[in-house]
Amino acid sequence: MKITADITKNQNIGRKEYNMANEKLHICNHPLVQHKVSLLRDKNTGAKEFRELVSEISMLMCYEATRDLPLKKVQIQTPIAIAESNVISGRKLAFVPILRAGLGMVDGAMALVPAAKVGHIGIYRDKANSNSAAEYYCKLPFDINERDVIITDIMLATGVSAIHAIKKIKETGAHSIKFMCIVAAPEGVEALHNAFPDVEIYCGALDDGLNEDLYITPGVGDAGDRLFGTK
Ligand code: URA
Numbered sequence: 001m002k003i004t005a006d007i008t009k010n011q012n013i014g015r016k017e018y019n020m021a022n023e024k025l026h027i028c029n030h031p032l033v034q035h036k037v038s039l040l041r042d043k044n045t046g047a048k049e050f051r052e053l054v055s056e057i058s059m060l061m062c063y064e065a066t067r068d069l070p071l072k073k074v075q076i077q078t079p080i081a082i083a084e085s086n087v088i089s090g091r092k093l094a095f096v097p098i099l100r101a102g103l104g105m106v107d108g109a110m111a112l113v114p115a116a117k118v119g120h121i122g123i124y125r126d127k128a129n130s131n132s133a134a135e136y137y138c139k140l141p142f143d144i145n146e147r148d149v150i151i152t153d154i155m156l157a158t159g160v161s162a163i164h165a166i167k168k169i170k171e172t173g174a175h176s177i178k179f180m181c182i183v184a185a186p187e188g189v190e191a192l193h194n195a196f197p198d199v200e201i202y203c204g205a206l207d208d209g210l211n212e213d214l215y216i217t218p219g220v221g222d223a224g225d226r227l228f229g230t231k
Contacts, residue, residue: 047229058108145173154223159191
């Protein structure tokens with residue numbers, strides 16, 4: 001199994017119950033991301049700082065998630081000479097946050113790719129049936145099928161919402177879809193891989209697993225509440 005350079009080798013890869021050593025899983029091991037994820041986890045981090053950290057981490061992770069954008073050569077007249085220089089070529093990007101926590105990741109990502117369009121998808125997990133998701137809102141760019149799509153959510157827990165969002169976006173004809181989260185649980189990674197083996201997952205940390213309430217442990221708690229100060 002190939003392990004890409006982005007995969008942190010010391011983050012419990014190879015747990016017995018889940019095979020996390022998948023080339024489609026990228027754990028961003030950059031020290032700035034790791035440091036900021038630690039600050040995010042701290043229960044004493046308030047909503048303002050939490051929002052700022054989510055935005056900063058998202059910007060750094062977007063840098064990794066866009067590493068494979070194709071380039072083309074152009075000629076640029078500098079004040080001195082003509083430079084053969086690179087610009088991004090080809091398809092454009094769309095970010096699709098899963099409401100509500102995924103919203104917090106959009107500003108940071110947009111700071112790097114201001115021309116991207118943003119779709120929104122609102123999904124909640126059915127409390128009576130943890131395996132099913134209910135969609136309450138969906139507004140996607142009209143040309144999303146011509147764009148490379150990066151779905152954002154702070155937590156990849158069971159994977160139910162992520163799988164629903166990917167399915168919905170694939171139905172539009174979009175075929176380049178990545179999923180970017182800050183903290184992932186092995187259960188969610190495995191579910192997403194099984195449902196959509198082609199979708200690359202970018203995360204800042206791979207945690208131990210889910211507790212009985214389906215929260216990621218150790219995790220960050222309820223990301224939406226911490227982001228918006230609702231608890
Ligand atoms: N959603 C959250 O906000 N936190 C978790 O731990 C899992 C899902």
